Amino acid sequence: MADFNMKIKARRSSTSLHMSSWIFGMVLIVLKLMAKQVAAQSGDWNNTLLRKYCRSYNAMNEVFYLRNLNSTLSSLRRQLSNPQVYYANAQSMSNDEFVYSFAMCREYLSTSKCLACFDSAVNETKACWIADGGNMIYDDCSLRYENFGQIFGDTKVILDNDATPTAVCGNELSSQPPTIFNKILQELLSDIQVATPKTANFYVASTRNVSNNNSTVYAIAQCVKNTSQSICQSCLNTAYNNLRGCLPSKDGRAIDFFCFMRYSDTSFFHSNQTTNIIPFLSQGSPREYGMIGGLSSAVGLFLLVLVLLLWYRQQKKSKTVREDESGLQGTRGYSYQELRLATRNFGEECIVGKGGFGEVFKASIDDDNVVAVKRLHVGFGRAKFEFDNEVKLIRNVQHRNLVRLLGWCMEGAELLLVFEYMAHGSLNNFLWGEKKGTLNWEKRFNIILGVARGLAHLHSEFHVKIIHRDIKSDNILLDDDFQPKIADFGLARFQPEDQTHVSTKLAGTLGYMAPDYATNGHLSEKVDTYSFGVVCLEIISGRRCTDENFSGPDTPHLLEHAWQLYEKGMHLELIDDTIRKEEHNEANVMKAIEIALMCTQSKATLRPTMSEVVSLLLSRQSMGLGQLVKPTFMDSRRVFYRSAN
Template structure:
């Protein structure tokens, strides 16, 4: 087993590496932590993934000071201080790998080792945005005394304050600086360096450095100290630990510019403000026009909003060349893959191959609509890319996948009653936004359990807008060719092609019945006589046997019989015919809140 985990570094070479970097204090230990969670794959596969992740990060460190890598169930991250040479960076990394092999059991599924010169981390979850421990890790130096401690203390505080303020504003979140203390006697020099993870935001970098800066104050006026969090590193010393060639000019980031520079900046800012006003006026005018736009015009709105244009090569690499191991979904015109992009973010990449006019229309429709929608219960489009006939859409990644897997798929029966009602509420809110709050009414046309995605906290998000259509306020309905999924489609649309937002309301009602029952809407085993789930539910309602519909896997102690009946009643309200009898989704949301929080019952409209 250990032979799988070991990377096979020669012991003599490793000993030489350790000696080299320890002499420069870069391998001084700040934190060594092995963690144990629950590995979802078998141990052999997991350890193989660990090895591949470490190997990939070492390869990246040959050309950079920061690396992330991902293999099946294993996330990895490594970072060297920017003042280290490539040779010393790799030496520090190799030393960390060696210590992990020595100190972490082969069955451990995570490790976090931090040294003065670098850190190395891997684990089974995405930690790329983590910035804090419960308290920062602090190491102070007491091996000698500084000359003129008062002057040293004052200069060190001043330099640490400025470097902590400057670092979040610098492109790669790294700064190194030195400053001489002025006193009547010997003038000691203070050396300081700060660094943040390249995967976090400037505000997170700033917050992280504020914590370690406060912690590091307890070391002064000792001659040196280091404080680290998962997201940042701050160190000072009275002895140089980096070359002068690595010093960063932090003055432009701390407000220390000359008077002439300030005047120049003020002039530039003033000009930019004026330009911004002009642009804002133009965009406002275009936005007003977009309010009455048809579907084809919305492509212009997309261009106005702007999306990230990803490199096709980067997305191909992020998905391991669109490997089947990374495929998380598929459809008639597109497949969806999990990807880890360069900044460490996990994304979902939807790959369209435009082999027909219909595929192109679906792609254009999805881009047009989703790039303008911003709601917590609607999937967010991050960007796109293309190469030849292949077009890629990049979405936020949903950790728990699609809802159908939790209802009648491999994870069936794992959702609690409270989770189910919260999911229903989230879908209702998302649809209310699309129908009533967006500047045009968007009809999704394909609401179903497989198009509801769940994030890490089981927050639902409506996805797949390839079939969506727009209506204006002055339109009662659209007449269009049928498109949708069998079992979820409203009868007036399937038979006559009459499309209104109430088509989505009908589909929502079907999804609610699936959530309550844990059954697929077209499962003929439900009731051989009545057939589909909706017919079965109506029959139980007429016979006053509502509770026979509830998923047997639910714990009866989790829910009130009264409120289960109300939720079934709500689902059936949404499936009534004719369409005008169905409530608007904003009203559905209010009724769902009542069920979720067990408030005093609102009067439910009578079912027709």
């Protein structure tokens, strides 16, 4: 084994002499492109480089690796160029050279300063040359890229020792009395440690007054966005404990793989950029979290070790698991017998969902691991096509707002898919089903935002563009924390980058289907945008778009009803009457309605991209939409098309 490792290291560190001059020229061109956008920093912008790390091994195929790296960095910059977008991730895969990357800006920055910081980080990557990974962390942004790793949940975990949590403490001590300064700052850091994982964007900026001389201390916390709430909390627990070691220094930063925390007695963001954290502290005392921070860190470390051990065990086990000959690698292949036993012979008592495709069962496999098993009806003519389509499209997609595919089974006439289990089931149960009236406005808004983020990932953040084609409330599932996850990719399609649309036969549900797609079959990402707008109106109103019994003033159809209210300036008449008036902000509801109507414009060119929708939802400023055009109203009878290519 030692000899094998030495050979691998030797191979990684060696380069081909006969190609060296050509590769050298190629690298210079790529690095020139990478550094092209580096902006000049203004004299009053103090953006400190806190960490620069390059992995010690070189990429195996330098040309394709650099090509993939440049592709992901370009994608990150395009995403960050959108207003109010502070997090971006990308991946590029060709010729067995993989590059995974993400960039994160602090949310007190303007778009131009976010890009300037990102460009500085890209410029620093030149020092890494053809190393197969790098990590650049500044006060104002972070950039990380790797060509290896393992997916756990919705997050890519790098199995290396450079992710060790670090505290970077200032050299000057605070002029405040240490006991007062330490007490105020520990309370502030403890509060943002608790609040940040509960916010929709995993970011908090807050201040605290020091009463003895009327001065102020400032602090922020931020987590990687497409991780989970629990990982964010665990990371901030560790960061909080590390940062306490900086006191009574006047400033300090805590650097971890999934999060960043900073404090200072000098302002580094504006007073109007703070977060109201009081609503996020009501479910428990932040002081209690501070007291058990050390214990949480130890527990988190233990859980990480446990996850790695389980992963290693699963990797060994998976070597004996068959994979389908059609190329469905990357997910576990289950046997029919295994899934039959897990679902109690597909018993009625295990059914948690039904549809034209078949049934979904709750099942326990692999030591009581609860999953959802989707069984496709073989009599359904497109079953085999949708089975292959769903596996091949989403087996590599990882995002907190997309249901994760765990495995599959194809034995004879049996077609089975295994997904993560969503405890709360489908969104429609909470809008017009048996759980109607249990969603307050805050949960509804977070669901709208989460669905938008999931679609933005499919359309612009993944290495290929994926169009879902069947976005509707039935296909939005809710986890334990009411985080939405988009499900059912059986009708999804790729859209090539060099094409504005794809011509296909109709597939989807009328009522949610864009008129341009329904009439001429032109499929683009704006078809999903239209469906999102309809779902958004359903979430706000609590009524199904295809409900013929809807009692609007002049029309039974939801979209037309919403438009009539908009024309009269009576937006708020649309909101579900089960939401109490004191639970919502009127301006926030009106903005959500206007965004939904903008998404349902008849012409695809008038609809925003889903990345723009996310920015609009997160923006604290007024909409400034301009004049909306009255959309085309289609007869939304409950017709479902499955005869698609």
